[in-house]
Amino acid sequence: MAKNRAGVISFFGGRCPKCGKGKVFKNNILSFKKFTETNLECSHCKLSFEPETGFFFGAMYWSYAILVGFTVFMSILLGFLGYFDQALYIIPVLIVFTLPWVFRWGRLLMLYVVYPFMYKDKFFGKDRDDI
Numbered sequence: 001m002a003k004n005r006a007g008v009i010s011f012f013g014g015r016c017p018k019c020g021k022g023k024v025f026k027n028n029i030l031s032f033k034k035f036t037e038t039n040l041e042c043s044h045c046k047l048s049f050e051p052e053t054g055f056f057f058g059a060m061y062w063s064y065a066i067l068v069g070f071t072v073f074m075s076i077l078l079g080f081l082g083y084f085d086q087a088l089y090i091i092p093v094l095i096v097f098t099l100p101w102v103f104r105w106g107r108l109l110m111l112y113v114v115y116p117f118m119y120k121d122k123f124f125g126k127d128r129d130d131i
């Protein structure tokens, strides 16, 4: 992993992918309707959270992957517990309740995984010495 990057704890805390201090999202995850609002830049290191317009469009694919994995996992788990017939009702209800987390993890994965690779100059700065 390149230097100047935050870790797993910062990811789950919704912090900046570069310094691990500034908050990515404006509101609490449980604030209904407002959990989607994202800050424009880090309050600590001034890293722009949207390097170009539509950057977070890719978060949709991450969210999809997370939900597919979650559905497969829950199907197997419910099958082992003997509730596989009810999985058709249980899983969609669980998905609705986990939506704020899935939405945020999709965006955070864009910031933590895609951003450092696709926008190296913006993420690390042009005067970096670790190329």
Ligand SMILES: [Zn+2]
Pocket (backbone or CB within 6 Å): 016, 017, 018, 019, 020, 021, 022, 042, 043, 044, 045, 046, 047
């Ligand atoms: Zn930062």
